[in-house]
Amino acid sequence: MLSQSANSQPLNLSRKERRLAKKNAQKGQLKIAVSADVEAAMVKAEAAEKSANLQLATGLFAQLFNSFPKVALAQFRAAQFFEANGRPDIAYLGFKNAVTLAPEQAEYWLALGIHLIRARQKEAAVIAYERASALRPDDAKILCDLAHAHMVNDDPKSAILAIDAALAQRPKHALSHFKRGAYLAAAGRFEESHSAFFKALELNPGKLSIYYHLSRSGAEIEAAETVVEKLEKGLPAVAADAEETSLYLFAIAKLKEKLGDDDDAFAAYQQANDYIFNRIDYRLEDLSKRYDVYREAYDAQVFEQMAPAGSDTKVPVFIIGMPRSGTTLVEQIIASHSQASGAGELDKISLLTQNLKATSQRDCVFPKNITSLEPGGLAKLGQEYLSFLHRKAPGDWQRITDKMPTNFIYLGLIKVLFPHAAIIHCKRDVLDTCISCFTTNFAHWEAMGFAFNLEVLGGFYREYERMMDHWYDVLPGRIFDVTYEDLIENQEAVSRNIIAHIQLDWEDECLNFHETSRGVQTASLWQVRQP
Numbered sequence: 001m002l003s004q005s006a007n008s009q010p011l012n013l014s015r016k017e018r019r020l021a022k023k024n025a026q027k028g029q030l031k032i033a034v035s036a037d038v039e040a041a042m043v044k045a046e047a048a049e050k051s052a053n054l055q056l057a058t059g060l061f062a063q064l065f066n067s068f069p070k071v072a073l074a075q076f077r078a079a080q081f082f083e084a085n086g087r088p089d090i091a092y093l094g095f096k097n098a099v100t101l102a103p104e105q106a107e108y109w110l111a112l113g114i115h116l117i118r119a120r121q122k123e124a125a126v127i128a129y130e131r132a133s134a135l136r137p138d139d140a141k142i143l144c145d146l147a148h149a150h151m152v153n154d155d156p157k158s159a160i161l162a163i164d165a166a167l168a169q170r171p172k173h174a175l176s177h178f179k180r181g182a183y184l185a186a187a188g189r190f191e192e193s194h195s196a197f198f199k200a201l202e203l204n205p206g207k208l209s210i211y212y213h214l215s216r217s218g219a220e221i222e223a224a225e226t227v228v229e230k231l232e233k234g235l236p237a238v239a240a241d242a243e244e245t246s247l248y249l250f251a252i253a254k255l256k257e258k259l260g261d262d263d264d265a266f267a268a269y270q271q272a273n274d275y276i277f278n279r280i281d282y283r284l285e286d287l288s289k290r291y292d293v294y295r296e297a298y299d300a301q302v303f304e305q306m307a308p309a310g311s312d313t314k315v316p317v318f319i320i321g322m323p324r325s326g327t328t329l330v331e332q333i334i335a336s337h338s339q340a341s342g343a344g345e346l347d348k349i350s351l352l353t354q355n356l357k358a359t360s361q362r363d364c365v366f367p368k369n370i371t372s373l374e375p376g377g378l379a380k381l382g383q384e385y386l387s388f389l390h391r392k393a394p395g396d397w398q399r400i401t402d403k404m405p406t407n408f409i410y411l412g413l414i415k416v417l418f419p420h421a422a423i424i425h426c427k428r429d430v431l432d433t434c435i436s437c438f439t440t441n442f443a444h445w446e447a448m449g450f451a452f453n454l455e456v457l458g459g460f461y462r463e464y465e466r467m468m469d470h471w472y473d474v475l476p477g478r479i480f481d482v483t484y485e486d487l488i489e490n491q492e493a494v495s496r497n498i499i500a501h502i503q504l505d506w507e508d509e510c511l512n513f514h515e516t517s518r519g520v521q522t523a524s525l526w527q528v529r530q531p
Contacts, residue, residue, distance in 0.1 A: 034073050041067065042077055049081060057081065065094060072102035076111065083115060091115055099131075106135040110142065113149060120347065122153040123391060133162075140169035144176055147183065154344045154392065156186040174204035181210075185217045194219045208234050209244050212251035212441070215258070224255045231255075246276055250441040257439075269439050273452040276441075282449030284459045291409070291467050297367035298412035300474045303419070309375035310419040311382040316389060317502050318414055319403040321426035322464055323451065324436035326484035330426055331403040332513035333495050339504055341393035345404045348388050352381055353410055367412060382417040399502050408464065411471045415478070422502045423475075425468065428484035434461060 034042075045060035061081040068074035079094025095112040102108060113128035129146040136142055147162035163180045170176060181196035197214050200207060208231050214221055221227055231252050238244040249272035257265035317334065319327045335342030356366040356373075393400045399422075407414065411423065428436075434457050442448035450460035471479060480501045487494045495510050 034071060038068055038071050038074050042074065045077070045081070054085065058085065065090070069097065070101065072098045072105065072108065075101065076108055079115075080111065083111075088115065088119060092119070099128075103131070104135065106132040106139070106142065109135070110145065113145065117149060117152055120351065122149070125149045126153050126155075138169060140166040140173065140176070143169070144179065147179060151183055151186070156183045159183040160187065172203055174200045174207065177203060178207065178210060178213075182213060185213070190217055190219075193217055206234075206237075209238075209247035209251065212247040212254070215251055215254040221255065221258075224259055228252055228255050228259075242275075242279055246272060246441060249275055253439070272441065273438060273454075276445055277449070277452035277456075280445050280449045280452070282446070282453075282456065284450070284456050284463070287450075287460065288463055291463055294367055294409060294412060295467070295470045297370055298470075298474060302371060302412070303415055303475065305371055306378070306416045307419050309373075309378045310415075310417055311379070311386070312420060313386065313418060314420050314422070314503065315386065315398065315400055316418055316421045317399050317401045317424065318407055318411075318421060319401055319405075319424045319426060320408040320411070321405050322428070322433050322437070322461065323405050323442070323448070324440065325405065325426040325428040325433055326482065326487060327403045327405050327426045329484075329487065329513070330424060330482055330498060331401045333498060333510050334399065334401050334502065336510045336513045337399075337499060337504055337507050338509065339397060340399040340401070340502070341395060341397045342401045342403065343389055343392040344402075346389070346392065346402045347404065348385055349402070349404065349407050349410045349414060352385060353413060356381075356413075370412070370416065378417060385417065399504060408467060408471070411475070411479075415475060423479045424498065424501070425479050425481050426484060427481055430461060432484075434458065 041060070041064050045057060045064050048057035048060050051057075058081075061078045064074050065078035065082075075094045076098040079091045079098065082088075082094065083091035092115060095108065095115055098105070098108040099112055109128045109132035113125045113132065116122075116125035116128055126146070126149045129142065129149045133139070133142045133146050143162050143166035147159045147166065150156070150159035150162055160180065160183045163176055163183060167173065167176050167180065177196050178200035181193045181200060184190070184193035184196055194214060194217065197210050197217075197219070201210050208227075211221065211227055211231065231248050235245065235248055238248060249268065253265055253268035253272050256268050259265075317340075319330050321327055331342040331344075334340045353366070389400050389402065405426075408425070414421065414423070434454070437451040437457060438454060440451065442451055445452070450456050480498075482494060482498060492511060496506055499506050499510055
């Protein structure tokens, strides 16, 4: 049961409210028929919500949720309220109850899908959208939402199938053509991708941010100077949309770079990064304190003490390093092997860490309590990760990569859970790494906030080096370094060393990484397809 506000009113509906509810139901104003009591309770709660009386509204929606547990619409409306007001835990229960009680309602499945996407429950979100689409198979919007869910779940092939089905319903829908271009690019089908992007531009010439996606996927853009002028003139029109403005600014910078005007290009990148950095709250000192906690929690003795609790599997391969250091390239090389697969950038280790923190005792919060965790609990965590990994890369693989670069933070937990897992550390020249980060419009602004300011970026790099120095000290000989420059200069020799390190036999297909068909959604989606 949900707790109710001390000031909330009991569920005593006035005669007027009951009459209004009955009248509305008789008029058919509700899409779903409910009793007069339910309708009146909703009217009361919604009135409080509209009056901006949050305390009263919270109490009334809690009452709605508690009083009508078997009424799908009541659960759905309560869930919508709590989703919008910072209680996703209650919202999940409401949406889940709604689809259980009325599985024939596509809107309920859609709302659950949106909630699950926000909660990063990507696989479950796909299932919710699939249920909605099955109920309304000719609904192009639902098909677009399903395509997005597939893409969030790192499945561009399924996303392309869904968006193609949507376009069969709406062949002149510019946004669907644009999304199709993005999905095709992630799948490495660049010529088709460019055609889709240009089709979107033809249908919606004002959508100039498409030039950003064209520029980052290797398209040849004619009259680039004219395009830059269009983008610069179009900036005021998108001023209210921060994401769209950032795409304009990065497109301008990328096109100026292609035109060979380095000074103008750098100034444009500076403007683009400043625009984003001024809209986020990123504090390097918070990061430094957080890293200190991890360094203090894990010493060499921890790994000796915890080794018996770890899994004996060698399936996971963790590829770590700074963003833009070659992690995608290394994953492509490994994924080209017949006995290996690439799962992409997974946030599962980070989520496990958050869960451990949430369940810690206040006087000993994770990771400080790592040695006091029960072996059975650790084994369960390891199995949870492995199950997730196999769902991301279904098949009988001997090795599956997780190339989340910032997993370098969590090497302690990784080595406790999987003492036999391979760790590959990608390194690149510090200046090249930082400039590459600075010229990339990373999708997750808050998480990647360090990349949008050169001074902060330099500080982040130093913290990364300090963290890696610690891991080298406490995990001697258990981290395999791959230098990006060496890989580019001596591709076969370094590739052979990589494959040997993960204890697989060499296959020549690993040299043809650019032909591997798996999807790539990182900033390297175009570069990694080049021989």
